[in-house]
Amino acid sequence: xxxxxxxxxxxxxxxxxxxxxxxxxxxxxxxxxxxxxxxxxxxxxxxxxxxxxxxxxxxxxxxxxxxxxxxxxxxxxxxxxxxxxxxxxxxxxxxxxxxxxxxxxxxxxx
Numbered sequence: 353x354x355x356x357x358x359x360x361x362x363x364x365x366x367x368x369x370x371x372x373x374x375x376x377x378x379x380x381x382x383x384x385x386x387x388x389x390x391x392x393x394x395x396x397x398x399x400x401x402x403x404x405x406x407x408x409x410x411x412x413x414x415x416x417x418x419x420x421x422x423x424x425x426x427x428x429x430x431x432x433x434x435x436x437x438x439x440x441x442x443x444x445x446x447x448x449x450x451x452x453x454x455x456x457x458x459x460x461x462x
Contacts (some may be wrong), residue, residue, distance in 0.1 A: 376414030
């Protein structure tokens, strides 16, 4: 998303698209806010943007609705929707489990 948004505006936009997915019957598997990052090349004369990852399971119709909403929104610089094969899904599940385990262990070390 465009870097001129405040954190609150970015969170509202993410909530809007998350709700859109849920309304279309999608199951949210994982979310991760990557924050403000430098872009590899300028897009619409902007050198940075907000990155947010949402992994979900959905039918094709839900993806069409989501893409249409992304294209209509001026806040979106770029988006990418990919289909994961069974190996990528297994890898992501292991990665998310490891991340959750590390997060749960951190408070004990303090």
